[in-house]
Amino acid sequence: MTSHPGQAAPADQIAVRSRPIRARLALVLAGTAIVAAACSSSSSSSSTTPPPNPATAQADIQTVYNNFFNLSDKSVTKTVAAIQNGSGLTSAINEAFASQLSASATGATVSSATILSASDCKAQNLPTPCAKVTYSILGPGGQVLLANSGGYAVYSNGKWLVAHVTVCGLFELLYQTEQKSGTPPGC
Numbered sequence: 064m065t066s067h068p069g070q071a072a073p074a075d076q077i078a079v080r081s082r083p084i085r086a087r088l089a090l091v092l093a094g095t096a097i098v099a100a101a102c103s104s105s106s107s108s109s110s111t112t113p114p115p116n117p118a119t120a121q122a123d124i125q126t127v128y129n130n131f132f133n134l135s136d137k138s139v140t141k142t143v144a145a146i147q148n149g150s151g152l153t154s155a156i157n158e159a160f161a162s163q164l165s166a167s168a169t170g171a172t173v174s175s176a177t178i179l180s181a182s183d184c185k186a187q188n189l190p191t192p193c194a195k196v197t198y199s200i201l202g203p204g205g206q207v208l209l210a211n212s213g214g215y216a217v218y219s220n221g222k223w224l225v226a227h228v229t230v231c232g233l234f235e236l237l238y239q240t241e242q243k244s245g246t247p248p249g250c
Contacts, residue, residue, distance in 0.1 A: 112220060112221050113221065114192065114218075115178065115192050115218045115223065117178055120176055120178055120194060120223065121173060121175070121176040123222070123223045124173055124176040124194060124196055124216045124223045125171075125172070125173040125176075127145050127216065127222070127223050127224060127225055128171040128173050128196065128198050128214075128216070128225060129170040129171050129172075129173075130142075130145045131145040131146065131171070131225045131230075132168050132169075132170050132171035132198075132200050132201070133168070133169055133170045134159065134160065134165040134166065134168040134169075135166060135167075135168065135169050137160050139153060139156055139157065139160070142156050143156065145224060145225055146224055146225050146227065146230050147217045147219060147224040147225065147226050147227045147230075148227050149224070149230075151227075151249040152227070152230060152231075152234075152247075152248070152249040152250070153249070154248035154249060155230075155231075155234045155247040155248045155249050155250065158234075158237075158247065158248070159234060159237060162237060162241060164237060164240060164241070165237070167202045167203065167208060168200055168201070168202065168208060169201055169202055169203060169205075170200075170201045171198045171199060171200050171201055172198065172199050172201060173196055173197070173198045174197045174198065174199065174211070175195075175196070175197045176194045176195070176196045176197075176216065177194055177195045178192055178193075178194045179192075179193050179194060179195055183195075187215060187228070188228070189215055189217055189226060189228070190217055190219070192217070192218040193215055193216065193217045193218070193226065194215065194216045194217075194218075194223070195213070195214075195215060196213070196214045196215060196216050196229075197211055197212070197213060197214075198211075198212055198214060199211060199212065200212065214226065214229035214232070215228060215229050216229075230250075231247065231249075231250035234247035234250055235247060235250065
């Protein structure tokens with residue numbers, strides 16, 4: 064049966080014409096659900112690193128600072144692993160190990176480590192989370208070589224690291240002490 068202009072189409076023709084629309088709508092909704100599921104699963108998998116534990120932050124930062132400042136242990140791999148973006152500082156670390164001054168550093172103590180807000184980290188050009196650290200560099204027998212210095216730590220991939228900016232500041236101080244010109248490699 065054919066409908067004429069101005070006349071309503073019979074119910075069976077409306078049902079036939081609406082099936083393709085319903086099928087297309089179902090495909091669009093199914094596609095939207097798949098895309099939404101993919102987006103939500105990818106965003107949740109990118110944040111699998113747990114946040115730092117404020118209760119253990121100072122002890123964790125103490126450990127990484129102590130490992131970094133134990134320059135009597137000439138392990139470049141261990142030292143690089145303690146630094147934010149440490150692989151870019153390998154040449155500067157090798158220079159520091161060659162210095163007579165570095166041989167006397169046997170570790171560090173951290174007297175305070177305060178986790179900063181995201182805006183405070185950003186103000187220091189550090190990733191979030193970060194912490195402000197007060198530390199002392201130790202020499203043989205626990206003798207304090209450099210007391211109450213200020214630095215930073217950053218939390219990356221589930222662990223605290225000595226901030227790149229802190230390490231470069233120390234390498235620049237070493238350059239000045241040894242009367243070298245220029246900037247330490249990687250800083």
